[in-house]
Amino acid sequence: MSAKPPAERPHVALEPVVCPCCDSSESTVAAVGPDYDCHTCGDQTFTLVQCAKCQTYYLNPRPTTAMLPQIYSADDYYSYSFADEGNSIVLKARLARDRQKVTGILAALNRPASGVRAMDIGAGDGSLLEAFRSAGASGENLFGAELAQHAVDRLNARGFRGLLTRAEEMDFPPDSFDVVTMIQVIEHVATPNKLVKHLGGMMSKGGILFFETPNMKSWDRRFFRKATWGGYHFPRHWTLWDPETMTRMLNDSGFDVVSITTPPSAVVWVWSVNHVMQAWFGNGRIARFFSMNNPFALALFWLLELIPSKLGRSANMRIIARRR
Ligand SMILES: [Zn+2]
Secondary structure (H helix, E strand, C coil): CCCCCHHHCCCCCEECCCCCCCCCCCEEEEEEEECCCCCCCCCCEEEEEEECCCCCEEECCEECHHHHHHHCCHHHHHHHHCCCCCCHHHHHHHHHHHHHHHHHHHHHHCCCCCCCCEEEECCCCCHHHHHHHHCCCCHHHEEEEECCHHHHHHHHHCCCEEEECCHHHCCCCCCCEEEEEEECCHHHCCCHHHHHHHHHCCEEEEEEEEEEEEECCCHHHHHCCCCCCCCCCCCCCCEEECHHHHHHHHHHCCEEEEEEECCCCHHHHHHHHHHHHHHHHCCCHHHHHCCCCCHHHHHHHHHHCHHHHHCCCCCEEEEEEEEC
């Protein structure tokens, strides 16, 4: 258990940064809000800015490296990340979704799963790797990187190759992976374009980079734009993109975009509504009704996302890029 109740937790130290994608320091304020999701820094608020030069959004100022243990304090963050465990409807939906992702990746790679070497960064409980294995890949070619030993142990116990490492510190020779996946990871890292280049250096030519990250051009972002949009995830989302800025970042980092689609994201809606309820009524029963554990809310918001999804305006971007 955390030592202090959420409202009493100390503020974190912040440092000013330049744009993580183009190093410009000119920007305008886009949104301001507190840590609605994990309550790790009491009532402290954070500011998301938009770069005046390249239009990328980034948190500025942002927590110093020394503050990472506080903003990712294990109890709060992992219970939040794995909130969908134990609910069989949500788990089944997740398995179907992961199989769909793998089908798309293998189609872009244009080869069958057997022999494919894949690395999932932020592999969680190994659900995406499991989808690769059920498509025909071998567990010994399926790597999963995680930041907590218990997660690595679980990956190894399931027959995958778990690694305790940050993506930036991963060290593999060129042509080690045909596929690298990162689901909701790139927005958390300090230097995303450096990371993408680093991953490219470990991939085969023509290899597929597959990742998902929030979509700043989504309709729901406009609706909740000032503070409460679920995609902001203050203060842990450090860089946010839209399809145009993402395409430019990938092109500058040695990748060609195969596709950017926007699947429905019920989760971001659930968070947004939860945040509005917190802002209006505090973090009580009404806010908690809108959580990842509520299959009714997830189903409702999934339906609401169907039209924006077709028009490139859902809350989530799914990116498939090919290493040059
Ligand atoms: Zn910039």
